[in-house]
Amino acid sequence: MTTEHPPAVIPDRLFDDAAAEARWRARFHAPRMSVPDWALDAPDKNIYVSNSSGVWEVYAWDRATGEHRQVTDRPNGTLSATTSRDGTSIWWFDDTDGDEFGSWKREPFAGGQAEPALPDVHDGYSAGLEIGQRLTAVGVSTDDGSELFVHAGGKTERFYASKDDAGVAALSRDERLIAISHSEHGDSRHPAVRVLASDGFTTVADKWDGEGKGLTPLEFSPVAGDPRLLVLHERRGREELLIWDVERDTETELSLDLPGEVAAGWYPKADALLVVHFHEGRSSLYRYDLTSANLSSLDTPKGRIGGASARPDGTVEYSWSSAAEPTVIRSRAAGGTDSVLLTPPGERAPGSAPVVDAFVEGPGGRIHALVARPGDAPEGPIPVVFTLHGGPHAADEDRFSAYRALWLDAGFGVIEVNYRGSTGYGSAWRDAIEGRPGLTELEDVAAVHDWAVESGLADPAKCVVTGASWGGYLTLLAAGTQPARWAAAVASVPVADYVAAYEDEMEQLRSFDRALFGGSPDTKPEVYRACSPVTYIDQVRAPVLVLAGDNDPRCPIRQIENYLERLATREVPYEFYRYDAGHGSLVIAETIRQSAAEVYFALRALRLRKS
Structure with missing residues (x-):
């Protein structure tokens, strides 16, 4: 980078009112936790x-x-971890400052020195891990492709390699079978599944549903000797469940009378499934009895299930939140009694405003958006921020978000758009962006923007677009292709120059991009040019804030520098926030700094706050 870019301004405080200032910071600082994950053969070890x-x-x-007890203590945090099946050890992924490139470490459950778990497996990006009593299967991805290894009896052996994306997906309870996900057919967005014998690695069964129809192996039955594999399929245009007996090569599709899409896991006795149902931004839990085919609701509150699993006694533990209520870890006994399972130490986060649904007709069909309005907002049009989710294969949900709450506290309405490309609305909706990514999603954002203005919610002169990762990419693309709509653009860890991003990003994402764009930049140069934010930089009119991590393998720093070098030649106000981490930060103080910079930038761009 040769240009000294204007740095982002970090305000000492966002609000003059001391209570308001304390409230928004408290939401970020409030202790949170995930649903406990326990050792399969030692359920007390979590x-x-x-x-x-x-x-x-x-x-x-x-x-x-x-x-x-706290297990890891690293400057940039740790998210990926699991236990051994017998509960004697904890495995966690050790990367460098958030770059996602590294290896698995192992330490005793009760504490002790961490050591390399698989010293004979080279470093790379994680591509799955399954730990058994006598063998461990692990996947590694590098620029050369994917490699899968088994470690058993003190010996490590590579059992699979491909230039295409692949990963270890599941290990049978008796450790005879290993399920892998692969994209040898050239489409990592719609994978196939293969099951191999752990003794000799011969193929036991293969399954691929054909072009545009993915299969996602979830987990084997938890009962030893049971070769049934739970799989997600999309044969009828949405993600549904099937159970595949891989040794008999017979399958049972489970037709559940639920709208939207589902995922699931086994109950410990393999007599039922714990089903997570997603529909229009909200999720709920069901028990599906495999003998009677009875589907019964667990009556979870309206909101988002952030994780769920069934204990050996049939108790279901799950994470729940809504836009108005912070996350809580709950436990539902087999008899139906629901209670709080765990509360992390410290003050609970202050609540926020609820979201309501908006359904807007767009060029590709009905678009679902979630809308929140500040409780003290005046009548008539107000400033609105459109927060665009990442992925692209993800969705905004009715979940608690300190980030959303901060924008509301600052006086903005918040609109979250589940544009084409989002999950939970069927395969056709998710795959509609193929061959024209970015531009397709922004057609839906434009339709919702028009609705927000015409309905009287949004002041057309005070609309902000923001997002992180794929949402950051869409933000910069919107600033260039829809300049009349936006008064400010705030892009975190974005793709800014797609060709340079492809050259530098992790191979798993290059494989994804080839499937999404229809090829590489060499074979589809016009598609990459048309869908790259840097192409439209001369049309950008709104002030732009870009935030990026030095060690990001998903949206690498060089392509962001390319964009900023071009932006610096324009007479457009912009700021740059650069930090020492990867694709976002796991450090709460850093998250607060970035969030304050984003909201303060928008307030100044809209002249709602003096510089």
Whole structure:
């Protein structure tokens, strides 16, 4: 980088009112945690991740003694971890400053020195891990493709390699079978599944549903000797469940009378499935009895299920939140009694405003958006921020978000658009962006923007577009292709120059991009040019803030520097916030700094706050 870019301004405080200032910061600082994950053969041995220390790290919980201890303590945090099946050890992924490139470490559950878990496996990006009693299967991705290894009896052996994206997906309870996900057919967005014998690695069964129809292996039955594999399919235009007996090569599709899409996991006795149902931005839990085919609701509140699993006694533990209510870890006994399972130490986050649904007709069909309005907002049009989710294969949900709440506190309405490309609305909706990514999603954003203005919600002169990752990419693309709509653009860890991003990003994403764009920049140069924000930089009129991590393998820093070098030649106000981490930060103080910079930038751009 040769240009000294204007730095982002970090305000000492966003609000003059002391209570308001304390409230928004308290939401970020409030301790949170994930649903506990326990060892398969030792259910008292649990791990979870929490921000209690101010950084997201791994924690151990021994249910027998009640003891909790912090396992990892790294400057940029740790999210990926699991336990061995017997509960004697904890494995966590060790990368460098958030670059996602590294290897698995292992340490005793009760504490002790961490050591390389698989010293004979080279470093790379994680591509799955399954730990058994006698063998471990692990996947590694590098610029050369994917490699899968088995470690058993003190020996490590590579059993699969491909230039295409692949990963370890599941290990049978008796450790005879290994399920892998692969894209040998050239489409990592719609993978196939293969099951191999762990003794000799011969193929036991293969399944691919054909072009544009993915299969996602979830998990084997938890009963030893049971070769049934739970799989997601999309044969009828949405993600549904099937159970595949891989040794008999027979399958049972489960037709559930639910709108939207589902995922699931086994109950411990393999007699039922715990189904997570997603529909129009909200999720709920069901129990599906495999003998009677009875589907029964667990009556979870309206909102978002952030994770769920069934204990050996049939108790279901899950994470729940809504836009108005912060996350809580709950437990529902087999008899139906619901209670709080765990509460991290410290003050609970202050609540926020609820979201309501908006359905807008767009060029590709009905668009679903979630809308929140400040409680003290005046009548008539107000400033509105459109927060565009990442992925692109993800969705905005009715979940608690300190980030959304901060924009509301600052006086903005918030609109979250589940544009084409989002998950939960069927395969056709998700795949509609193929061959024209970015531009397609922004057609939907424009339709919702028109609705917001015409309905009297949004002041057309005070609309902000923002997002992170794929949402950051859409933000910069919107600033260039829809300049009349936006008064400010705030892009975090974005794709800014797609060709340069492709050259530098991790191979798993290059594989994804080839499937999404229809090829590489060499074979589809016009598509990449048409869908790259840097192409439209001369049309950008609104002030732009860009935030980026030095070690980001997903949206690498060089392509962002390319964009900023071009932007610096324009007479457009812009600022740049650069930090020492990867694709976002797990450090709460850093998240607060970035969030304050974003909102303060928008307030100044809209002249709602003096510089």
